[in-house]
Amino acid sequence: MQKKYKIWIDEAWRWPWLGPVVACALTFAWNIENSLLNKINDSKKLSEKKREEIFNELIKLSIEEKPKIYFWVWVVDNYIIDEINIKQANKEAMKRALSELLRKIKIEDVDSVLIDWNDNYTFSELTKKPIFIIWWDAKIIEIGAASIIAKVFRDKLIWTYSLIYPNLNLENHKWYGTKKHIDYLTWPDKVTWIHRVSYKPVKKVLENKEKLLLHVCCWPDATIPIVDLKDKYDIRCFWYDPNIHPKEEYDKRLKAFKKVCKIEKIPFIEWEYDTKKFFKISTWLEKCPEKWERCKKCYDFRLERTLYEAKKLWINLYTTTLTISPHKDEKKIFKTWEKLNNENNEQFLIIDFKKNDWFKRSIEYTTLHWIYRQNYCGCIYSNKK
Numbered sequence: 218m219q220k221k222y223k224i225w226i227d228e229a230w231r232w233p234w235l236g237p238v239v240a241c242a243l244t245f246a247w248n249i250e251n252s253l254l255n256k257i258n259d260s261k262k263l264s265e266k267k268r269e270e271i272f273n274e275l276i277k278l279s280i281e282e283k284p285k286i287y288f289w290v291w292v293v294d295n296y297i298i299d300e301i302n303i304k305q306a307n308k309e310a311m312k313r314a315l316s317e318l319l320r321k322i323k324i325e326d327v328d329s330v331l332i333d334w335n336d337n338y339t340f341s342e343l344t345k346k347p348i349f350i351i352w353w354d355a356k357i358i359e360i361g362a363a364s365i366i367a368k369v370f371r372d373k374l375i376w377t378y379s380l381i382y383p384n385l386n387l388e389n390h391k392w393y394g395t396k397k398h399i400d401y402l403t404w405p406d407k408v409t410w411i412h413r414v415s416y417k418p419v420k421k422v423l424e425n426k427e428k429l430l431l432h433v434c435c436w437p438d439a440t441i442p443i444v445d446l447k448d449k450y451d452i453r454c455f456w457y458d459p460n461i462h463p464k465e466e467y468d469k470r471l472k473a474f475k476k477v478c479k480i481e482k483i484p485f486i487e488w489e490y491d492t493k494k495f496f497k498i499s500t501w502l503e504k505c506p507e508k509w510e511r512c513k514k515c516y517d518f519r520l521e522r523t524l525y526e527a528k529k530l531w532i533n534l535y536t537t538t539l540t541i542s543p544h545k546d547e548k549k550i551f552k553t554w555e556k557l558n559n560e561n562n563e564q565f566l567i568i569d570f571k572k573n574d575w576f577k578r579s580i581e582y583t584t585l586h587w588i589y590r591q592n593y594c595g596c597i598y599s600n601k602k
């Protein structure tokens with residue numbers, strides 16, 4: 218009597234956020250030695266080395282003159298997954314593996330097709346619907362064998378990818394949606410060509426707005442720049458203003474700054490109040506009128522510190538709210554930018570906040586939210602009281 222075949226299909230790498238999906242369709246043509254059957258278990262519980270060992274034995278059986286097993290593997294890459302979604306890509310991988318296997322055995326000799334999982338696919342190659350049951354690879358030897366073959370193919374792909382992306386540590390993490398993966402995906406350039414970019418967390422990273430570090434010289438000046446820029450940029454405010462004197466005034470302004478960040482839901486970094494630094498740069502310049510040399514140095518040291526912070530945070534763009542006040546000389550500020558730009562090859566977002574009524578609008582904002590407005594620039598020399 219003609220042998221009837223049961224075909225078993227399983228997949229590997231369906232759930233990670235990167236890489237292709239791999240499916241294996243397999244059938245046992247003849248009885249397999251017990252010694253091998255005993256080794257085949259749920260492939261998830263086997264070590265990589267053990268899987269490889271069994272895989273090699275299965276390959277030998279498939280290339281004998283009278284093969285004891287027939288199998289076929291199909292790989293559907295991440296580009297197709299992004300195009301048709303993972304469920305359809307998995308179906309495609311299984312369908313292709315199945316139709317290749319059906320070149321080796323006649324369709325009329327197929328008794329049934331069994332698939333691990335509950336996707337309820339139908340295949341035009343078959344007259345009957347496949348049977349779907351969850352977690353078979355832990356119980357059925359043939360599903361275990363199909364699973365081992367699919368996983369070893371996947372491991373070989375991982376090995377190749379790990380040569381291209383050694384930093385991903387793919388051999389140890391198959392890059393499921395773990396916290397580690399989420400923490401890794403912070404910037405668009407972290408997304409590799411094997412990532413499944415249609416997956417929400419990956420897509421979100423690619424859609425990320427460009428990051429901008431916004432130096433805030435005082436909070437009223439920061440209000441409108443934050444409101445206007447936050448739609449376009451992912452803003453982080455940077456508070457570094459040790460020029461403000463005395464400490465009570467500094468605390469008042471810092472408190473108001475934090476209030477604005479809270480209202481606008483913007484993260485901020487508060488840097489140290491190193492007044493010594495300000496007094497050092499302003500030595501001999503105490504009597505300078507506003508907008509002159511002392512102010513130039515006052516802009517410079519804060520901008521330099523902001524650039525340092527931006528570099529530390531891998532933020533390419535930075536700017537400052539210093540230009541909003543009519544008491545500041547924006548030409549001097551732009552000059553410093555230009556110098557820092559040339560020296561550091563960084564990108565500065567040059568915005569003259571004086572334009573477009575930003576100052577006037579900042580007054581309206583502070584009035585609306587009942588927020589304190591200072592009445593002098595900041596340093597002891599500008600406080601004429």
Ligand code: SF4
Nearest residue numbers: 512515594595596599
């Ligand atoms: S007047 Fe303003 S900008 Fe000039 S040194 Fe004082 S705090 Fe700095």
